Amino acid sequence: MSVNIQLEWTPNPSTLKYVVDRRLVSSGAVNITSKEAAEEKSPLALKLMGIQGVTAVMVGSNFVTVTKGEQGEWDELNDAVMATLDEHLGAGLPAVNEDVLAAARAAAAAGGSGGSVETRIQEILDGEIRPAVAQDGGDITLDRFEDGIVYLHMKGACAGCPSSTATLKMGIESRLRELVPEVTEVVSV
Structure with missing residues (x-):
């Protein structure tokens, strides 16, 4: 084929x-x-x-x-x-x-209850951010939300990309802060 x-x-x-x-x-x-x-x-x-x-x-x-x-x-x-x-x-x-x-997905879903803030963050990531970074060959997944800080995993082309800091701070952080007031910062883990 x-x-x-x-x-x-x-x-x-x-x-x-x-x-x-x-x-x-x-x-x-x-x-x-x-x-x-x-x-x-x-x-x-x-x-x-x-x-x-x-x-x-x-x-x-x-x-x-x-x-x-x-x-x-x-x-x-x-x-x-x-x-x-x-x-x-x-x-x-x-x-x-x-x-x-x-x-693995079933175990993650059963293990992480995720609060409403985490759910909103995940929806924004899945609906807006992940499709955009996938166009460049990358992926971003939520690790956790704790004390106002969103911890994200940068994968594929996003991992180690010279532009990833700008994408993270100026793009993702500003969008999440705009839509989820509880978010104060976004960091890569």
């Missing part, structure tokens, strides 16, 4: 976004920063993490972001990533282990 893969640059010079013509994950995004996590959560990420120089992989709805470390140049890495994506997805293999992810 042929796979259409389009390469997109992200604001993070260490991360490239590969958009594909099929659904990769049922909802949200899966961020992988170690081979151990890849073994559990994503056979595609495991293959990509095997490419020398790849340090992180995020699988989104119809895209994969790949982050490189100090080793490797994009010219070489890009060829290997494209070949791996084409081979894996072209064979009809799953990008993620949906059963493992579903169990």
Whole structure:
């Protein structure tokens, strides 16, 4: 099965976004920063993490972001990533282990009651902010809300991006403070 893969640059010079013509994950995004996590959560990420120089992989709805470390140049890495994506997805293999992810989502939902402020923050993140950062190959998830401070995880292209501080403070923080008066600050964890 042929796979259409389009390469997109992200604001993070260490991360490239590969958009594909099929659904990769049922909802949200899966961020992988170690081979151990890849073994559990994503056979595609495991293959990509095997490419020398790849340090992180995020699988989104119809895209994969790949982050490189100090080793490797994009010219070489890009060829290997494209070949791996084409081979894996072209064979009809799953990008993620949906059963493992579903169990993790259920455990998180059962464990976190979340107050009304946290619920409003999550709705704003899901409705406005996450779709916007996904266009650049990133994701942002809520860790917690405590004493007026929103703690967020920056993933994919957002992790380590030179623009992430500006996005966090001038974009996300100002929007959350505007809509949720209880929010005094937003920080990355």
